[in-house]
Amino acid sequence: MAPLEKYKSKRHFDKTPEPAGDQPDGDERRFVVQKHDASRLHFDFRLQVGDKLVSWAVPKGISANPAHKHLAVKVEDHPVDYQHFEGIIPKGNYGAGTVLLWDSGTYRPEDSVENTVVAIDEKIRKGSLKFFLEGQKLKGFYSLYRIDDKGDQEQWIIAKSKDNYANASRRFSQRSVISGLTLDEIARGEKSTEKALSVDKIAEARPAAMPHISPMLATLAAAPFDDPDWIFEIKWDGYRIIATRKGDERKLLSRNGNPYDEKFRTIHEELQKIGHDFVMDGEVVVLDQEGKSDFQALQHLDAQSMGRLYYYVFDLLWLNGYLLQDVPLVQRKEMLLQILPKNLQRIRYCDHIPEKGKIFFKQMQQLQLEGMIAKRAESKYYPGKRSNAWLKIKTARPQEAVIVGYTAPKGSRTAFGALLLAINEQGNLRYAGKVGTGFDEATLQDIYKKLQPLKTKEPPVKVPAKERQAQWVKPRLAAEIQFTGWTRDGAMRHPTFRGLRTDKKPDEITRETAIPVHQALSENTQPAERAATKQTRRRKATHNPKLSNPDKVFWPDENILKKNVYHYYDQMAEVLLPYLIDRPQSLLRSPHGVAGESFFQKDVKGLVPKWIETVTVESSSGTTEYLLCQDKATLLFMANWGSVELNPWNASVPNLDQPDYVVFDLDPVEISFEEVMRVAVGFHQLFEELKLPFYCKTSGSRGLHIYLPVKPQYTHEQGQQFARLLETIIHDRFREITSFERSPSKRKGKIYLDYLQNGRGKTMASVYSLRLKPGATVSTPVTADELKKGIDPSGFNIHSMQQRLKEVGDLWRDMFNTRVDIGETLKKL
DNA sequence: GTCATGG
DNA sequence: CCATGACAACGCCCT
DNA sequence: AGGGCG
Numbered sequence: 022m023a024p025l026e027k028y029k030s031k032r033h034f035d036k037t038p039e040p041a042g043d044q045p046d047g048d049e050r051r052f053v054v055q056k057h058d059a060s061r062l063h064f065d066f067r068l069q070v071g072d073k074l075v076s077w078a079v080p081k082g083i084s085a086n087p088a089h090k091h092l093a094v095k096v097e098d099h100p101v102d103y104q105h106f107e108g109i110i111p112k113g114n115y116g117a118g119t120v121l122l123w124d125s126g127t128y129r130p131e132d133s134v135e136n137t138v139v140a141i142d143e144k145i146r147k148g149s150l151k152f153f154l155e156g157q158k159l160k161g162f163y164s165l166y167r168i169d170d171k172g173d174q175e176q177w178i179i180a181k182s183k184d185n186y187a188n189a190s191r192r193f194s195q196r197s198v199i200s201g202l203t204l205d206e207i208a209r210g211e212k213s214t215e216k217a218l219s220v221d222k223i224a225e226a227r228p229a230a231m232p233h234i235s236p237m238l239a240t241l242a243a244a245p246f247d248d249p250d251w252i253f254e255i256k257w258d259g260y261r262i263i264a265t266r267k268g269d270e271r272k273l274l275s276r277n278g279n280p281y282d283e284k285f286r287t288i289h290e291e292l293q294k295i296g297h298d299f300v301m302d303g304e305v306v307v308l309d310q311e312g313k314s315d316f317q318a319l320q321h322l323d324a325q326s327m328g329r330l331y332y333y334v335f336d337l338l339w340l341n342g343y344l345l346q347d348v349p350l351v352q353r354k355e356m357l358l359q360i361l362p363k364n365l366q367r368i369r370y371c372d373h374i375p376e377k378g379k380i381f382f383k384q385m386q387q388l389q390l391e392g393m394i395a396k397r398a399e400s401k402y403y404p405g406k407r408s409n410a411w412l413k414i415k416t417a418r419p420q421e422a423v424i425v426g427y428t429a430p431k432g433s434r435t436a437f438g439a440l441l442l443a444i445n446e447q448g449n450l451r452y453a454g455k456v457g458t459g460f461d462e463a464t465l466q467d468i469y470k471k472l473q474p475l476k477t478k479e480p481p482v483k484v485p486a487k488e489r490q491a492q493w494v495k496p497r498l499a500a501e502i503q504f505t506g507w508t509r510d511g512a513m514r515h516p517t518f519r520g521l522r523t524d525k526k527p528d529e530i531t532r533e534t535a536i537p538v539h540q541a542l543s544e545n546t547q548p549a550e551r552a553a554t555k556q557t558r559r560r561k562a563t564h565n566p567k568l569s570n571p572d573k574v575f576w577p578d579e580n581i582l583k584k585n586v587y588h589y590y591d592q593m594a595e596v597l598l599p600y601l602i603d604r605p606q607s608l609l610r611s612p613h614g615v616a617g618e619s620f621f622q623k624d625v626k627g628l629v630p631k632w633i634e635t636v637t638v639e640s641s642s643g644t645t646e647y648l649l650c651q652d653k654a655t656l657l658f659m660a661n662w663g664s665v666e667l668n669p670w671n672a673s674v675p676n677l678d679q680p681d682y683v684v685f686d687l688d689p690v691e692i693s694f695e696e697v698m699r700v701a702v703g704f705h706q707l708f709e710e711l712k713l714p715f716y717c718k719t720s721g722s723r724g725l726h727i728y729l730p731v732k733p734q735y736t737h738e739q740g741q742q743f744a745r746l747l748e749t750i751i752h753d754r755f756r757e758i759t760s761f762e763r764s765p766s767k768r769k770g771k772i773y774l775d776y777l778q779n780g781r782g783k784t785m786a787s788v789y790s791l792r793l794k795p796g797a798t799v800s801t802p803v804t805a806d807e808l809k810k811g812i813d814p815s816g817f818n819i820h821s822m823q824q825r826l827k828e829v830g831d832l833w834r835d836m837f838n839t840r841v842d843i844g845e846t847l848k849k850l
Numbered sequence: 851g852t853c854a855t856g857g
Numbered sequence: 858c859c860a861t862g863a864c865a866a867c868g869c870c871c872t
Numbered sequence: 873a874g875g876g877c878g
Contacts, residue, residue, distance in 0.1 A: 079858090080858065081858065090858075091858065092858030092859080093858090094858090168856080168857055169857055176857075176858085178858080569851075569852095570851085607866075607867090608865085608866095609866095610851070610865070612851040612852090613851090620864085620865050620866085621865075621866045621867080622864090622865045622866075623865090623866055623867080624865080624866085625865095628852080628853095628865090640866090640867075640868095641867080641868080645866085661851085662851060662852090663851060686878090688878085763869095763870065763871080763876085763877070763878095764870095764871085764876080764877085765876095765877080775878075777868090777869070777870085777877095777878080778878075780868070780869085781868085782866090782867070782868070783867095783868080783878090784878095785878095851864100851865095852863105852864090852865095853862105853863085853864085854861105854862090854863085854864105855860100855861085855862085855863105856859105856860090856861085857858105857859090857860090857861105867878105868877105868878100869876100869877090869878100870875105870876085870877085871874105871875090871876080871877105872873105872874090872875085872876105
C-alpha cells in the first residue's frame with residue numbers, strides 16, 4: 022500500500038479541514054498528542070517517522086505514572102502536517118468531532134545509534150520501542166509495545182518508564198498547547214486568545230479583588246528526602262518579590278511590601294508581556310557565568326549585572342479576578358506556566374522535579390547552589406505564614422545576623438576590620454561572633470558609610486571583654502553570613518560575609534534551626550488549624566480516604582449502598598472511636614455486601630497506608646500486624662475496604678494479654694427475643710446484687726451482649742472463667758431457656774451463654790457497628806428499663822441511629838470510668 | 851477490595 | 858485498556 | 873487430625 026493511502030481513502034479533503042498530507046515536513050523527530058472528541062473521546066499519539074506520523078489511539082490518554090498501562094490501538098499512519106491540526110472535523114466525515122492539540126514536542130529513541138527512519142520502522146514492525154519524549158507536557162522515557170496483533174486492530178500498551186520524570190500524581194492540563202483552549206471552547210468555535218485560561222472552572226478558585234499578598238515562608242529542614250507527595254525546586258538566593266499586574270498597573274514588591282519597580286526595571290517592564298491580571302511569587306536573582314545566583318551583585322546592581330538579572334517565578338496566587346490560594350500548588354504552577362509567554366527574557370518559570378528530593382539535592386550540591394525548596398504538591402498558599410508544607414533544605418548554611426558594631430581596621434585594610442554580629446533569641450539580641458572576611462573594597466566602603474549614622478556609645482548586646490574596644494552601632498542593618506557551625510559560646514564558626522540583607526528587618530533575624538524531616542512529613546495540620554488545635558493532643562486526621570465504588574449495592578433489598586456505609590461511619594466516628602481506639606481490629610471484610618462472601622483479615626502488613634497505626638502481635642502462626650483504628654480517617658478507610666462490621670479485641674494496647682471488658686454473649690436459637698430480654702434482665706438483677714455496672718447492647722440480630730468493663734489486671738483465661746461463673750448463676754436461674762451447649766442444633770429453643778467469647782484475640786461486633794443483616798441493623802446500647810418494657814432490635818439500624826443518639830445520647834459513655842476489679846467481685850460470691 | 855498478570 | 862484469578866483468620870471444642 | 877463454630 023502506498024504511503025498514507027489508507028489515510029487519504031478515509032477522507033474527503035474538500036469537506037474536512039484536515040491536511041491532505043502532500044507536504045513532507047523535513048527530517049525531524051516530532052511527536053504529538055491530539056485529544057479527539059470523536060464518537061468516543063480518546064487521545065491520538067503520533068510519532069513522526071520519516072514522512073509519516075505513526076499513530077495509536079489511546080482511550081485513556083498518556084500518563085506520567087509508570088503504574089498506568091494504557092491500551093493503544095494502532096491506527097493508520099497520518100501525514101506529517103497533521104501534527105499541527107486542531108479544529109473541528111465536520112459531521113459525516115471520518116473521525117467527526119473536535120481535535121485538540123494536547124501536546125507536542127520531539128522524541129528520541131532509547132539508543133541514539135538506532136535513530137534512523139529504517140531502524141524505528143523496524144522496531145514498530147517488531148512491536149516494541151522505547152523513546153524519550155520532550156514535550157510541553159509529557160517528559161521522560163515511555164515504552165510502547167504490542168500485546169496482540171491478531172485481528173485487524175493491533176493492540177499496544179503505552180506506559181511511562183520509571184525515571185526521574187515518572188510521577189504518580191501528576192495531572193496534566195487538558196488545554197491545547199497551541200491555542201490554550203479546551204475541547205469545548207474549540208467546539209464552540211472560540212479562537213485562541215489570552216483570555217483562554219478559564220480560571221472560573223477551577224473549584225478552589227474564588228472571585229476576589231486583587232489581594233495584597235505577603236510571601237509564604239519555608240521552614241528550614243535538616244535533610245533531603247524522597248516522597249511522591251512532594252515537589253522540589255531550586256532555592257534561589259536573591260530577593261523574594263511579589264509581582265502584580267492589573268491592567269496597566271504593574272508592581273514589584275519586596276516581602277515587606279516595598280516597591281522595587283525602579284531597581285528591577287527590566288523585569289518590571291517585562292511584566293507587561295504577560296497578558297493577564299495576576300499576582301505571582303518569585304525570586305529576583307543575578308546569575309553569574311555558571312548560572313548561580315550572586316547575592317552581592319544583586320545588591321550592587323550596575324549596568325553589567327543588570328544584564329544578568331532574572332525573576333524566577335514559582336507561584337501564582339491570583340489571576341484575572343480569581344484568588345488561587347486554595348488551588349493545589351502543582352495546579353497553580355501549571356497555570357503559571359500557561360500564562361507565561363514564550364518570548365520572555367528576564368522572567369523565567371521556576372520548574373520543579375517531583376518526588377526525587379535526594380537526587381535533586383545532590384545536583385544542588387554539585388552545582389554549589391544554595392539549596393532546594395521542597396513543597397507539598399497539593400498544598401495551599403498561606404500568605405505570610407511559615408508552613409511545613411514548604412521546606413528549605415540548604416547545601417551550606419547561610420545565616421542572617423544583625424550588625425551591632427565593628428572593629429578598627431589594621432594594616433592596609435580600610436573602613437573596618439570586622440563586623441560584630443548578633444541574632445535574636447527569645448526576643449533579645451544575643452552576641453553571635455564577628456565576621457572579617459568576604460568583603461570586597463566596594464562593599465567595605467558601602468557598609469562603613471551605612472554604619473556611620475548608626476554609631477552609638479552603648480553596646481546593644483553583652484559582648485565578651487576582649488571586644489570592648491569596638492565601635493557600636495544601633496542594630497539596624499542585617500547581613501547574610503555563611504558559616505560552618507556554632508561555637509560553644511554561641512558564635513558562628515568560620516564566618517564569611519555574603520552580603521547585606523536590606524530586605525529583612527533586624528527583628529526578623531533569628532537563629533535558624535532545622536526541623537527533623539520526619540516532623541514535616543508527618544505534619545498534617547496547617548498553621549491556621551494548628552493554632553486552633555494546640556490544646557488537644559490527639560492527632561487530627563486530615564487524611565481523607567477515597568471512597569471507591571460508592572454506588573455498589575451492599576443491601577439489595579433495602580437499596581443501601583456502599584456510600585451509605587461510609588457516610589454512616591463518617592457521622593458516627595466521634596461516638597464510636599472511643600470503643601475502637603487502641604484495640605487490634607479483626608477485619609471482617611465484605612466488599613460485596615450482605616449477599617456476597619465475607620472474609621476475615623487480620624494481617625495488614627504492607628497493605629494499608631503508612632499513616633494508619635498498626636500493632637504487631639505474636640500468634641501461633643508467626644506474627645500478625647493488626648490494624649488499630651485510632652482516628653476517623655482510619656475508620657473511613659476500613660469502611661472503604663468493605664469492613665462493614667467492626668470487630669475490636671476485648672483488650673487494648675499495651676495490655677493485650679489483659680482484657681479490659683468481659684463479655685456475656687446471649688445467643689438465641691429459635692427462641693423469642695422476649696426471652697432473651699428476660700435473661701438479660703436477669704443479668705441486670707445479678708449485677709445489681711453484686712454492685713456491678715450494667716452495659717447491654719443489641720447484637721444487631723436477635724441476641725444481646727452485656728459488657729462488664731474490668732481493670733486490665735487479669736488474664737483472658739481469668740476473664741473467661743469469671744464470665745462462666747456468672748453465667749452459671751444465670752443458667753441456674755433460667756435453666757429451661759439457657760444453655761452452655763456449643764452445637765446450635767442441640768440448643769434449639771435455648772439461649773446460648775457463650776463465655777468462650779472471652780479470650781485472647783477474641784472479638785465481638787463493636788457497639789455502634791453496622792451488621793450485615795437484613796435492614797442494616799446496628800449493635801445498639803439499650804437500658805435495663807428498655808429491656809423490661811420490651812424493644813424491637815430491628816428498629817436500631819443505619820437510618821435510625823442518628824435520631825437514637827439525639828434522644829438518649831451514648832448510653833455507654835461512662836463505661837470505661839467504671840472498671841470493675843474481678844478479684845474484688847469474686848470475694849462477694 | 852486490591853494487586854498482579856496476561857492478552 | 859479489560860478480564861481474570863489469587864488473596865484475605867484463628868482458637869477452641871468435640872468427635 | 874479434622875470439622876464445626878463464632
